[in-house]
Amino acid sequence: MLVRRARREDYPAFAAIEAEHPGFPAWGEKGFAAEEANRNSVTLAAEEDGRAAGFVNFWVLRPQVQLNTLAVAGAFLRRGVASALLGKLFEYARKSLCREIDLEVNERNAAAIALYAAHGFEVVGRRPKFYNNAEAALLMRRTLPAEDK
Numbered sequence: 001m002l003v004r005r006a007r008r009e010d011y012p013a014f015a016a017i018e019a020e021h022p023g024f025p026a027w028g029e030k031g032f033a034a035e036e037a038n039r040n041s042v043t044l045a046a047e048e049d050g051r052a053a054g055f056v057n058f059w060v061l062r063p064q065v066q067l068n069t070l071a072v073a074g075a076f077l078r079r080g081v082a083s084a085l086l087g088k089l090f091e092y093a094r095k096s097l098c099r100e101i102d103l104e105v106n107e108r109n110a111a112a113i114a115l116y117a118a119h120g121f122e123v124v125g126r127r128p129k130f131y132n133n134a135e136a137a138l139l140m141r142r143t144l145p146a147e148d149k
C-alpha cells in the first residue's frame with residue numbers, strides 16, 4: 001500500500017468513500033478542494049492496486065496537529081489502511097515538531113474509537129450535541145515524545 005499526498009483527481013474517489021459511510025460528516029469534492037487554499041492543511045491518500053482505499057486530512061498547527069477527517073473504503077476495511085494513514089500523519093507531526101495530535105470522534109463510532117485507542121489516543125474530553133446539535137463527540141489526544149536529537 002502506498003500513502004501519498006492527495007491530488008485533485010482523487011477527490012471523486014474520496015467523496016465516494018464518504019458516501020459509503022452513512023452519517024459520516026462528508027466534505028465532498030468541494031470540501032477537499034477548498035483545503036488546497038490552506039497551507040497548514042495536508043490531505044493524504046492511501047492507494048491500493050491503483051485505487052484510492054482511504055484518506056486522511058489534518059492541519060499542522062505547531063505544536064498541535066488537528067485530525068479533521070479520515071475514512072477507508074468498505075472493500076478495504078480491517079486491512080490496516082487507516083493505520084497506515086495514521087502512521088504517515090505521525091511522521092508529519094514529528095517532522096513538524098508537533099507534540100500533540102487532537103481529534104473529535106462521534107462517541108457512538110466504536111470502530112474509530114477502537115482505531116484511535118489502538119494508536120495511543122486517549123479520551124480527554126466530551127462535547128455534548130457536537131454533531132447536528134444531537135450526538136456527542138469525544139475529544140481524543142495522542143502526545144508524541146520529544147524528537148531525539
Ligand SMILES: CC(C)(COP(=O)(O)OP(=O)(O)OC[C@H]1O[C@@H](n2cnc3c(N)ncnc32)[C@H](O)[C@@H]1OP(=O)(O)O)[C@@H](O)C(=O)NCCC(=O)NCCS
Nearest residue numbers: 021070071072077078079080081082083111112114115118
Ligand atoms: C474507522 C475506520 C477509519 C478504520 O479503518 P480501517 O482501515 O478498517 O482500520 P485498520 O484496519 O487500520 O484497523 C486498525 C485497528 O483499529 C481497530 N478497529 C478498526 N476497525 C474496527 C472495528 N470495526 N471494530 C473494532 N475495532 C476496530 C482494531 O484494533 C484494528 O486492529 P485489528 O484489525 O488488528 O483488530 C473505518 O472503519 C472507517 O472508514 N469508518 C467510517 C469513517 C469513520 O468513522 N472515520 C473516523 C472519523 S473520526
